[in-house]
Amino acid sequence: MLTGWWWLLALLAAQLVLGLTLGRRYCLPCLAYFEFVQPIVGEGQLEDARPPRFANMVGVAFLTAASLAYAVGASSAGVAIGTLVAGLALLAAATGFCAGCEAFKLGYILTGRRFVACPLPPRPSS
Numbered sequence: 364m365l366t367g368w369w370w371l372l373a374l375l376a377a378q379l380v381l382g383l384t385l386g387r388r389y390c391l392p393c394l395a396y397f398e399f400v401q402p403i404v405g406e407g408q409l410e411d412a413r414p415p416r417f418a419n420m421v422g423v424a425f426l427t428a429a430s431l432a433y434a435v436g437a438s439s440a441g442v443a444i445g446t447l448v449a450g451l452a453l454l455a456a457a458t459g460f461c462a463g464c465e466a467f468k469l470g471y472i473l474t475g476r477r478f479v480a481c482p483l484p485p486r487p488s489s
Contacts, residue, residue, distance in 0.1 A: 364445050369433035372445050376426035379419050411480040418463025422448060 382390030387397070425448050432441035455461045471478035 364442060364449055369430060369438070369441055369445075372426045372433070372441070372448075373430035376423050376430060379423045379426070383416065383419055383423070413481070414464035414467040415461065417467040418461050421463045421466070422452075 378391055382393060387393035425444055429441045429444035429448065432438070432444060451462050468478045
């Protein structure tokens with residue numbers, strides 16, 4: 364948002380689509396994390412993949428909307444939507460709170476279903 368290069372929003376949306384459809388082998392931020400960050404901080408706890416996938420799909424929708432807003436000349440809307448996405452991504456990175464993940468879980472509650480995380484296989488004790 365600070366650079367004014369609105370096409371970066373479209374590029375980020377495309378990168379999310381690649382990661383969602385083809386897997387993390389094609390997701391550049393995922394590759395960077397697994398190659399550079401994870402060896403330093405270690406492997407985190409396994410989690411249900413559905414909430415983060417939903418959050419990424421929402422991210423694609425909002426980044427695409429921001430890009431389209433810029434493309435049709437509504438740059439104020441593009442800035443607002445892009446800033447919202449950037450702010451929520453920063454919040455998730457800094458605190459671990461994922462608004463999209465929580466929205467996924469809230470969707471279960473609002474539709475009368477109980478959210479139950481997919482059971483993960485137990486880790487072998489070492």
